[in-house]
Amino acid sequence: METDTNKPKVKRSGKKKLLWILGGILLFFSVIIFIVYIRFNSLLTAALLKNFNSTSISEVYELKFERLSVNLVLGNIKVYDVQFHPREVPLRNYPYINTSLKLKTNKILLTNVEIFTLLKSNILKLDRVEIAEPSVSLFITDDIPILFPFRDTTHVDTTVAKDAKSPVGSFLLKEFELVDASFEVVNLAKEREFSIKKFNISLQDLLISQLTGYDVISYKHIDISIEGAKGKLQKESVRHASFSEFRIAIDSLEVRKSIDTLIYDFTDLRTVLKDLDLQTADSVFHIAMKSFDLHYKDKSIKLEQVLFKPNITEAAMQARYKYQNTQFSGSVGSLQLLGVNFDSLIYQKKLLIDEVVLDSVFASLFKDKSKPMDTGKFPEYLGQTVMAIPMPLLVKQVKATNVNLVNRERNPDGTYGKANVNRATLMVEHVSNLSPGEPMVIHAEAYLENKVHFKATLGFSYQKPEFSFNGRLGKFNLPDLNPIIQAYSPAAINGGTVDEITFSGIAYKTFSEGNMKFLYHDLNIALELREEAKWRNSVLAFAANTAVATANPAEGQPAREVKFHADRDMNKAFVNLVIKSILDGLKETIVMSKENRKIQNEKKKEMKQEEKKEKKK
Known part of the structure; x- marks a missing residue:
């Protein structure tokens, strides 16, 4: 019986030894794999930096990151604590660069990277880049921002040194995602500052090519969205600007950018802006708009709840003028521009519109007639006013419904007069400086004091006053x-x-x-x-x-x-x-x-x- 009880103990002891041996082998290989992984990460780190440092961008900018991790099965690389910023002293001078970029983020994800190509040739080939919650700063000093060197032979020394950096050449990326970025933009050229929250970009099939003297950037599709922005403008007529949401989607965009020229082409574009709020430079006027929607393929621009009003009293406004001046404030429930020829506007600088439709229009006019008349002012008739517009213009029809007008005047004796025009409908035909032979015709129908119905038609000649x-x-x-x-x-x-x-x-x-x-x-x-x-x-x-x-x-x-x-x-x-x-x-x-x-x-x-x-x- 004792012999029987001892046999199982021997078997268990053998199993333990086997497990210890397997465990030791596994530990050995784990250590080897870990060492190889660490070494592999070091090689990838060196390869990434070498790839970047081989480009001309590295002569102006510096790339740093703390560490990276790699998934060999999926071909993904995660880069942590990334910083991209201008060098304190550029390795080579490119005098035409007028804009600097700073980027800092906790993580960048590179998807489907050809890892062995990167290790062997120091060439980065991948399908997708995702940058999550970065902070970005732009500093612009010219009207046309230039961030990176061109493949250029006219603005820099053409002598090729042994250690000269190569231009980017050509870069292809299937997807790019910028998620919830924060932007600070300072534009010294136009004296503007903007602070942007939750800036998102989604790109498909990005192609960047640096050719001699210019860059070509193309996208199959691009989505950009912003959840809130505020800005200050020093040189413009608008001083403060803000909005709650901005979205733009573009299909098949190609941009050609040189030192002094920007040329672009696309197949479709749509942009939406919400809760726009503008204050004029003198803080006198407030302009607001609930929504703005532009659609290239639909040939339309649609605005909702547009408001224009002064921030100061009538007396303060009139005190700004020596002579009689008409003070205006108003609102529009909806404004639609239909049949807009965007191509003519972009490429030929012509404004061609089939129809402008306004609804729920309110206008308030005030004039102080106790002030003297400006005898040097000679208002033109509408036909001559349109003909004086420098941009070629054709609006086939303008229609306004539910129009209400209040006209107030301060008489010379100090009394006030008031007139109301209610429930008006306006139809304007042929607003144009292209074909002066055909007159501009205005049809109006309304009620005086909401009781007296009237109709009127006016025809303005473009050829004579x-x-x-x-x-x-x-x-x-x-x-x-x-x-x-x-x-x-x-x-x-x-x-x-x-x-x-x-x-x-x-x-x-x-x-x-x-x-x-x-x-x-x-x-x-x-x-x-x-x-x-x-x-x-x-x-x-x-x-x-x-x-x-x-x-x-x-x-x-x-x-x-x-x-x-x-x-x-x-x-x-x-x-x-x-x-x-x-x-x-x-x-x-x-x-x-x-x-x-x-x-x-x-x-x-x-x-x-x-x-x-x-x-x-």
Whole structure:
């Protein structure tokens, strides 16, 4: 029995010895593998640095990293604690380099690296690079940033030394990922500073080629996104700028960059910007936009919730000007540019647009008429204003809906006037400086004080300073216009009904003339003229101390259809001449001039003759 019990112990002892032997062998090979791995990593480290140091970039920049790890099965290399920054003293002088780059990151992942090619030939070939959460600094001193040396024979010494570095030549990368980078950009050339958060780049099929005198960089696809940025601009009209999100996607981009030229081409581009906020250099105006969307293939640019307003009061704004000045603020719910020819804009510097569509437009205007008029200012008509634009321009159609306008004025006597234009729709056709033979036509439809409906059409000539105009107001109660009339004149309308107002005319450079039909009945005007010498009545002062016809047509008489004439105030824009023309037509209807009385008397004679003929029948 004792012999039986001892046999298993012998077997177990043999197994232990075998396990110890295997363990020792495994440990030996582990140590060998570890030593080889360490040595292999050292070789890779040396190969990576040697590959970098063999390029001309290493003459200007320095690459450092603490360590790396390699996965031989997958061919992946992880590089830790990487620093890339300019050398304190360049190994070779490239005077055209005007921009410096600093990069620091905890880890860079190189995927599917041809490791043995790297070890044997010091040539880095790989499929993908990923840089996670780096901090990047850019320092720019010229309008066209140049970071690295060119394959160049004109700006540096052409003598080839034995230890001369080679240019990058050609570099191909299937994928590149920059994840959540932070950027600090200082541009001395344009006096700008930007701080950028969570900057992300995704590239596919990156190709970099350095040819003689220029670089070629191409991508199959590129995605760039930024989650927040702030900037200061010293030289521009905008001082502070910020946004919450920026995205851009480009297909098949090719860039050719030389010392003084940048040429690019692509098949598609889309960019989105959100929550843009701008403050002007003088801190007077604030510009904001909820979203901006540009799509190259769709030929469209779309903006949402655009705001423009001053940061200071009306009094402070008007104090900035010696003469009368129109202060503007407003907002647009949506603005769409459709059928945009981006190729003409990029390559030929021509702005060609099929349609501009605006919706939910609000505009506020204010003018202080107690200030003197600038007699040296001569506003052009719209046709001549468009023709003076230096860039070739064609906008086939502009449409604005849900437009509301508030016009406020401070009168010379210190009182204030206010007029509202509500629920307006505008249609503008042929805004162009390319074909002056065809006029620009504006169709407008709106409500005065949200009650009085009117339509108007204006046609502006591009060839000479003149425009045509016509319009119609439907039936309405005259007291509905009292808010406007009392704001701008010493009158109030106690009663009366307008049956119809139609007018048409031509505005020339210095005057206008045309025809009006103003039909009304039961007109009752209360009038009290103010005595201030500087005050200028703008609606009904012409009726003072004059018998006013209470109806048109008067009983038993033909309707008065009159001619009007208005002299242009050369220091005011076209709108003022249109208003003066309409007011002169109204005046001529109520209190006719000698010429119009003569025409009316002829019509009376004709009417009486017709009545006599009817009686004889």
